[in-house]
Every structure is written in C-alpha cells, then in structure tokens.
Amino acid sequence: MKQLNTTFILLCVFVISCSSSDNNTTVIQNTQLVAKGYFMPQDGEFNPNNQYLAITSQSQWDNLIDTLQDADPNVLEGFTETDIDFNAFEVIAVIQKKNSSTTVDITNVAETHNNIIVTVKNLSQSAIQDVAYPYHFIKIEKSNKPVVFE
Numbered sequence: 001m002k003q004l005n006t007t008f009i010l011l012c013v014f015v016i017s018c019s020s021s022d023n024n025t026t027v028i029q030n031t032q033l034v035a036k037g038y039f040m041p042q043d044g045e046f047n048p049n050n051q052y053l054a055i056t057s058q059s060q061w062d063n064l065i066d067t068l069q070d071a072d073p074n075v076l077e078g079f080t081e082t083d084i085d086f087n088a089f090e091v092i093a094v095i096q097k098k099n100s101s102t103t104v105d106i107t108n109v110a111e112t113h114n115n116i117i118v119t120v121k122n123l124s125q126s127a128i129q130d131v132a133y134p135y136h137f138i139k140i141e142k143s144n145k146p147v148v149f150e
Contacts, residue, residue, distance in 0.1 A: 025110040025117065031138045034091060036103075037078035038132035041071035052120070054147035055091040058084075064093065079137075089139040092147065094120050096134050104134040116140070116147045 055061050061084055068075045076082060084091055096104045102122040110117045120136075 025112050028109040028111055028116070028140055031092075031106075031109050031140050032089075033080055034084070034093075034137040034139050035079040036136045038134050039068060039072040039075040039078070040132045042073065043071070050097055051093070051095040052118075052149040053091075053093040053095075054116075055093055056086060056142070058086050061086070061091060078135075084139060086142070088142055090142050091137055091139050092118055093137045094118075094135065094149070096122075098133050102134065104136050106136050106138055109138070109140060111143070111145070114145065116143055116145050118147055118149050120149055 053060075053064070055064060065076070065082065092106060092109065094104050094106060096102075103124040105121050105123045106118055107121050107123070108117075108119040110119075122134075
C-alpha cells in the first residue's frame with residue numbers, strides 16, 4: 001500500500017510538472033517604444049480593419065511607413081524612431097479602426113516556449129476632436145517565434 005501511495009504521488013508530480021511547463025511565460029522587459037498616438041488620414045481613403053502586425057524585415061517596415069505617410073503625411077511626428085535594425089529587433093505594431101474615444105495599448109509582451117504573446121487593451125478613454133486611428137508600435141529583440149495577439 002505504501003508503494004502504491006508513493007507511485008501515485010510521483011505520478012501526480014510528473015503530470016503537474018509536465019502540464020505547467022507548457023504554461024511557463026517570461027515577461028519580456030526590454031521593449032522599446034517606437035510610436036504611440038493617433039493618425040488622421042487626409043483624404044479619408046485609409047480604412048483598415050484592426051491590424052496586429054509582427055514586422056520582421058525592412059521591406060515590411062518600409063511598406064507600412066509608406067502606407068501611413070500616404071494617409072497622413074504628419075504621422076511620423078509621433079515616432080520616437082524610424083530606423084530599425086531588423087537583424088537585432090522586430091516591431092510589434094497595432095493599429096485600430098478609426099475612433100475618437102480610446103487609445104490602443106500594448107500592455108504586456110511575454111515569451112513562452114513556442115510563442116511571443118502580446119496583450120493589447122484600450123486603457124484610456126479620451127475624446128479627440130476628429131476621428132482618428134490609434135496606434136502603438138514597440139520593438140523587441142528578434143525572435144523566430146510566432147507572435148500571438150490577445
């Protein structure tokens with residue numbers, strides 16, 4: 001009976017340790033702000049759905065910057081940097097549908113064994129004069145893991 005209890009306890013410890021290892025997450029502390037704010041398209045033709053992007057190359061970055069500048073020539077005024085070293089970093093970018101009442105906020109970036117998990121919320125309620133597109137871009141160290149947005 002004692003051996004059966006010991007076997008059961010060891011089995012429970014094994015099952016718990018195996019199942020919890022898949023859920024281990026590490027918060028990525030070294031995120032750097034690239035841009036945060038609103039942009040206002042001049043011609044009204046920019047109309048994306050919510051966009052959740054992991055930008056891993058210069059060409060992807062250039063395409064996004066060109067698209068944003070075509071819509072709003074002043075958009076780069078809200079950027080802290082535009083020259084990204086894509087050998088060392090990738091950019092996490094979130095752009096939400098036009099609204100005039102909330103911000104878009106990347107509140108957490110965590111790494112699991114398989115993924116980078118990005119948590120996005122709307123933290124601030126504010127009223128701006130015109131309808132605009134809230135955005136938040138950060139950069140993180142380059143990873144080969146897929147990015148999952150929550």
